[in-house]
Amino acid sequence: MAMASPHASGGARPSRADLEAARNTTLPDLLGPGVRLLICGINPSLWAAATQAHFARPGNRFWPALHDAGLTGRLVDCSAGMSAADREHVLGRGLGITNLVRRATARADELDPAEFVAGRERLAGLVAELRPAVVAVAGVTAYRHAFADPRAALGRQDRELAGAQLWALPSPSGLNAHASRASLAAAFAEAGRAAGLPAARPLP
Template identity: 90%
Template sequence: MAPPLPSGTARPSRADLEAARGTSLPDLLGPGLRLLICGINPSLWAAATQAHFARPGNRFWPALHDAGLTDRLVDCSAGMTSADREHVVARGIGITNLVARATARADELDPAEFVAGRERLARLVAERRPAVVAVAGVTAYRHAFAQPRAVLGRQDQELCGAQLWALPSPSGLNAHASRADLAAAFAEAARAAGVL
């Protein structure tokens, strides 16, 4: 886990980002978990700010808002407020990552890290019992679950009783999915989880 940024810091510096390399980010979980969203791994920005999907340009929070999963647009580019954390978990939404290690790009990860991440995710799902686990990144899903032909949407297999979904990555690097596509995918998984 990266040390938190000094209070009042608006954006992590280049040194903050480099110091976050290889660190982790705690899961965002609460009681009544229905939809567990699983990112690939924390970006350096997310690890530096200790906030999931925090990097400016990541479309995760705008897509969640557009999908109706949050009643306000969460901006955690400088860290997540307690009020925003409470708002998200009160809606039955949790966030984790397949791989805990923060990197600048997901292609820096080793395939074995995805397998270990799936095993950790299975333990978390067995303990917390969400209705749906939505992996935000179909390529990461394919690696972690050894399903090289998986397509977006609900998968045939389950994980410890939870429906498995592969969703588009909200990263700004994923030009294949628009913000509207992302919102529709998150809304579909949320409906299956009983969140919407």
């Protein structure tokens, strides 16, 4: 799999051609020293791969939920790519982002079950290296596939991963009609507290 080059539109949102060119490419993890909460998405969307920014697709509620949860001090907008200032801010908050499956697709149902198992093994190695306090998989169905646990519920799991607490959180995708922005924020805030992350700002 090739890594996607940042789209040629330079600070603008990707075109349809940019999105198609991003298919099956990869997106680098967003990691730095001192990661306390490692958030694991399912796999990059075409939009995320084209912009080289996690959860970048408009309509994805990831960044608004993190802001509402107090995990970021400002609302991050990655729809045209992530700025250096936002990257520094997110890493400085003790947050890291990776994906179970590295290749970009238009929909998660394009992935093969074996890819989730391979992703779990890669994730375990990453956690052993980084030593975060909490690993939160953003998507309970993806968690069930990756960890062969078809009855897993949302929240903290009974098992650990390389010494880290393991959580299953709702998917922030706009396609997940079961979760609201408020319920997503509450779930992320709970995982953040478990990781020992203080709120970036006073919460209402």
